[in-house]
Amino acid sequence: MPTFQPSPCQASPVLHVFEQEGGWHWGITISRARGTGFKVIAFSEHTFKLEDAAREDGREALARLSS
Secondary structure (H helix, E strand, O other): OOEEOOOOOOOOOEEEEEEEOOEEEEEEEEEOOOOOOEEEEEEOOOOEOOHHHHHHHHHHHHHHHHO
């Protein structure tokens, strides 16, 4: 199940898919309102065996954030 944090920023969220510790994960970030860098607003708690599976789950989470 993905974990979400409400964000006061009105930035466009970006999906990132990455491999870590033998599995695939996704994270969604937005640009920080002040300063530089990004803030993680959602991430996968489940480890995926395939990159495509992580990407698809991340896209679904991104769509839920946008609606």
